[in-house]
Amino acid sequence: MTDAIAVTFAVVVAYLVRFDATGIAAVSGEFSPSYLSVSAVLALTWLAALAVGRTRDRRVLGSGPTEYSRVFNMTWRLFAAVAVVAYLLRMEIGRGYLGFAAPVGLGLILAGRFGWRRWLHGQREAGTHQSGILVIGHRSKAARLIGELNKNPRAGFAVVGVCVPTGEIVEGELIGGVPVLGAMDRAAEIAERVGASAVAVTGADAITAETVRQLGWDLEGKGIDLALTLSLVDVAGPRVLMQPVSGLPLMYVDEARFRGGKYVAKSLYDWVLAAAITVVALPVLALVALLVRVTSPGPVLYRQERIGKDGRRFRIFKFRTMVAGADTRLAEVLAEQGIASVGMFYKPVNDPRVTPLGRVLRKYSIDEFPQLLNVLLGDMALVGPRPQIDAEVAQYDRTAHRRLRVKPGLTGLWQVSGRSSLAPEDGIRLDVNYVENWTPFGDLLILARTVRAVLHHENAR
Structure with a gap:
C-alpha cells in the first residue's frame, strides 16, 4: 500500500512539474506518447519491478539493509532501463521528469518501509508477529x-x-x-x-x-x-558465490578487498559530502568554538595522535570537552575508579575532567564535528571503525587488527549498533564485519542511523 502511494505521488508530481499549461505535455522524439501515458506506465512498471525483485518477500521484510538494498537496486535498474529504452526509441524524456521521480519515489518508498519496519519491530518485541x-x-x-x-x-x-x-x-x-x-x-x-x-x-x-x-x-x-x-559468520552476500558442481552446491567466498575503484569512489563522495556538511554547519561550528573558548580556559580544539589505515599515524581534531591539561590527570582518574591501566576500549564513566559544556557536546557527539577536517585531509572517512591511540592498538589481536585495513571513520557500525553499551568483543566483530563487507548503500544507512543515534543521544558518554 505505502509503495503504491509513494510511487503514485512521485510520478504524479513529476508529471505536474513537466505538464505544459497549453495541454497534455508530450515526449518529443520519433515515438512521442504523452507524459500522462509515460507516468502511468512508469508507475505500474515500478511497482512490478519491486514485486519481481522480491522486495516484499516475507523473509526480508523488516530485515533493514537487505530489504532497503533490494528496493534501491530495483529502482535504479528500472530507471536505467527507461533511459536505454528512451534512447533506442529516440524519446527525449525530460531529464527533470526522471530526475525528480526517481529520488523522490525512492525516498518515499524507503521511508514507508522504515515506518513499517519500526512498527513490526515493536510488535515483535511485544511477542507478536513472530x-x-x-x-x-x-x-x-x-x-x-x-x-x-x-x-x-x-x-x-x-x-x-x-x-x-x-x-x-x-x-x-x-x-x-x-x-x-x-x-x-x-x-x-x-x-x-x-x-x-x-x-x-x-x-x-x-x-x-x-x-x-x-x-x-x-x-x-x-x-x-x-x-x-x-x-561461516560475518560474510556478506556480495562475497559469496554459489556454484553447482556435479549437483553439489559449492560455496566460494571471495577474499576481502581493500583497494580499487570502489574505494576511490568512497573517498570521493566522502570528501564531497564532508565539504557540504562543513559549509552548512559552519555557523554552528563557529558558535560551539566560541562557547568552548569562553566557558573554560584552554584551546578550542583538542588534537591527539591516532592510528589510521595500515597503521599510519595522524592528528585527530575534536572540540575540547575536558579541562586544559586533562591528559596529565589520566592516571589519577583511573586510580580513583580502581583501574590499573587503560584498556583497549576503556572510557571513564563520570570523568571529572569533562567540563559542563563538554558533557553536552559529548551527549550529542558535537565534539566530533571537527573531524570533518580529517575527512577533507584524507586521514579519515565518514564511515569506518573509530580511530584509537597507539596504546590501545598495541593490545589488538589478529581480529582487531583488521580494523586498520580501511580508513577510520567519523561514525561506524559499532557506534550505531549500541555505542558504549556493547561489549568490546561485540564491537570489534561489528567493525570487522563492516571492514570486510561494506557497501556504498550500507554507508548511507549507517549515516542515517547515526543521525538518529545522535538526536536520541543513545548510549553516549
Whole structure:
C-alpha cells in the first residue's frame, strides 16, 4: 500500500512539474506518447519491478539493509532501463521528469518501509508477529542456534521446538528452554503439527545431504521454508558465490578487498559530502568554538595522535570537552575508579575532567564535528571503525587488527549498533564485519542511523 502511494505521488508530481499549461505535455522524439501515458506506465512498471525483485518477500521484510538494498537496486535498474529504452526509441524524456521521480519515489518508498519496519519491530518485541521455527540438529549446535535466534527478538523468529537425531531423544528434555519434540526423521510432520513457518537445519553427523534433500521433499506444498545454517559468520552476500558442481552446491567466498575503484569512489563522495556538511554547519561550528573558548580556559580544539589505515599515524581534531591539561590527570582518574591501566576500549564513566559544556557536546557527539577536517585531509572517512591511540592498538589481536585495513571513520557500525553499551568483543566483530563487507548503500544507512543515534543521544558518554 505505502509503495503504491509513494510511487503514485512521485510520478504524479513529476508529471505536474513537466505538464505544459497549453495541454497534455508530450515526449518529443520519433515515438512521442504523452507524459500522462509515460507516468502511468512508469508507475505500474515500478511497482512490478519491486514485486519481481522480491522486495516484499516475507523473509526480508523488516530485515533493514537487505530489504532497503533490494528496493534501491530495483529502482535504479528500472530507471536505467527507461533511459536505454528512451534512447533506442529516440524519446527525449525530460531529464527533470526522471530526475525528480526517481529520488523522490525512492525516498518515499524507503521511508514507508522504515515506518513499517519500526512498527513490526515493536510488535515483535511485544511477542507478536513472530515466525515459528523448528530447529534440527545435535544438542550443542541446536542450543547455540536457539541462543542466537533468541538474542534478537526483532528478527521475528520464535523457536517452537527441536528435533534431534534418533537415539538422542530424552522424554521431557529441553534444549535452550525449548522442548525436544521428536526425531529429525519426523521433522516435516512435527513442523506441520506445531505450525512452524520454517525448519532450520544445523550441523549433526546424522544430517547428510540426502537427509536434507528428503526433508525438502517432505516440506513441499506445506508452506514451510527450509533453512540451512552455515558455520561461516560475518560474510556478506556480495562475497559469496554459489556454484553447482556435479549437483553439489559449492560455496566460494571471495577474499576481502581493500583497494580499487570502489574505494576511490568512497573517498570521493566522502570528501564531497564532508565539504557540504562543513559549509552548512559552519555557523554552528563557529558558535560551539566560541562557547568552548569562553566557558573554560584552554584551546578550542583538542588534537591527539591516532592510528589510521595500515597503521599510519595522524592528528585527530575534536572540540575540547575536558579541562586544559586533562591528559596529565589520566592516571589519577583511573586510580580513583580502581583501574590499573587503560584498556583497549576503556572510557571513564563520570570523568571529572569533562567540563559542563563538554558533557553536552559529548551527549550529542558535537565534539566530533571537527573531524570533518580529517575527512577533507584524507586521514579519515565518514564511515569506518573509530580511530584509537597507539596504546590501545598495541593490545589488538589478529581480529582487531583488521580494523586498520580501511580508513577510520567519523561514525561506524559499532557506534550505531549500541555505542558504549556493547561489549568490546561485540564491537570489534561489528567493525570487522563492516571492514570486510561494506557497501556504498550500507554507508548511507549507517549515516542515517547515526543521525538518529545522535538526536536520541543513545548510549553516549
